[in-house]
Amino acid sequence: MRVTFQEESFNEKSFNRTFQGISFKEINLELEKVKEIVEVERIENYKLPLLMFLLEDDTLLHMEIMNDEIKPDLQSMFTYDMSIILRCGLQVRTVILNFGSGQDGKMVRNFGSMHYEVQVVDLSSVDGEKTYKELSQKISSGCLLNERDKLNLVFLAFMQHSISFSKALRKVLRLIETIKDEEERMAYVAVISEIISRSTGKQGVKVLKEWLMDSEVGVRIKDEGKKEGMRDSLLVILLHKFDSLPDYINHAIMNQQDESILMDWLGKATGINTIDELEKMIFNIE
Structure with missing residues (x-):
């Protein structure tokens, strides 16, 4: 802690x-x-x-x-x-x-x-x-x-x-x-996204996923290249697909600093259906 x-x-x-x-x-x-x-x-x-x-x-x-x-x-x-x-x-x-x-x-x-x-x-x-x-x-x-x-x-x-x-x-x-205020707006989005993803399971995460992908704030997070925002958006999408993520995958996502890689993962995330496929994407396994 x-x-x-x-x-x-x-x-x-x-x-x-x-x-x-x-x-x-x-x-x-x-x-x-x-x-x-x-x-x-x-x-x-x-x-x-x-x-x-x-x-x-x-x-x-x-x-x-x-x-x-x-x-x-x-x-x-x-x-x-x-x-x-x-x-x-x-x-x-x-x-x-x-x-x-x-x-x-x-x-x-x-x-x-x-x-x-x-x-x-x-x-x-x-x-x-x-x-x-x-x-x-x-x-x-x-x-x-x-x-x-x-x-x-x-x-x-x-x-x-x-x-x-x-x-x-x-x-x-x-x-x-x-x-x-843009910073205040972004702060509330991040706080509520985290609370929803931790407390409500798929019901709330599905709504968040749709909103983050389509809203002005969600688009701005990606367009401005905010790494933390991209990681959070990626986790929201993945948690909608899987009830939980293995710690090693969560760790790899949270420690990824390359914006182009994060953007690539975001683009591919909706097509991921299994943990094995997710591992291949995250760890670049052929």
């Missing part, structure tokens, strides 16, 4: 631009403000944490989300939390934001002799359609977004809507396209 970054990646810059300085008091969490996003090392066979923040008091906030379709993986959450506590000696507070049926308080699980408690913050009463209208008005008028607005925009697709999750996600992505 890293709690400081020597050189921020595109995704890390995007998360820090969006979350740095946020306190979460607007959703009734009495916490210090966010200092920076934390990247954790993947533990094989366990789902990566959705969000991990280093706070200004040098404690960690592990944040997950759930709704009526997305359920938390408590085993994976416990494994990562204990790994950080044992390896780094840092205090970890774990919170689930619940946008589904009303549930507040705690989720409790015993793993052997270990007692694991996770705080659940009930946000099921948040009206996604009302929130969308409020955000749309602010963005169209060029108003600065406050802390609550930023959180609402990041998690808007998960709120209660009268339409399906896929349709709600498309609406959110179209709303982000109307943000006037």
Whole structure:
């Protein structure tokens, strides 16, 4: 695990631009403000944490989300939390934001002799359609977004809507396209793409894939040769095809620095149907 970054990646810059300085008091969490996003090392066979923040008091906030379709993986959450506590000696507070049926308080699980408690913050009463209208008005008028607005925009697709999750996600992505500041627009795209790809599986990834390939922001990521953006787009496409990627392939993609190679992989990715074919493309196997 890293709690400081020597050189921020595109995704890390995007998360820090969006979350740095946020306190979460607007959703009734009495916490210090966010200092920076934390990247954790993947533990094989366990789902990566959705969000991990280093706070200004040098404690960690592990944040997950759930709704009526997305359920938390408590085993994976416990494994990562204990790994950080044992390896780094840092205090970890774990919170689930619940946008589904009303549930507040705690989720409790015993793993052997270990007692694991996770705080659940009930946000099921948040009206996604009302929130969308409020955000749309602010963005169209060029108003600065406050802390609550930023959180609402990041998690808007998960709120209660009268339409399906896929349709709600498309609406959110179209709303982000109307943000006037290009860097801010790109940051929200990166943050939401990462959250969707880690939490929703194929349902959300399919929408992201279509949008990234066709939208102005997605095209600009490729046209401007942003390596991080191309890597993220490539992973979104591949995760739509495969539920997960072997660590060695993920590592090879994330460490590829040649823009022409990344662009070549992006062009070929839609025609890849098996892991064997993917290996041949990534490692140039004849």
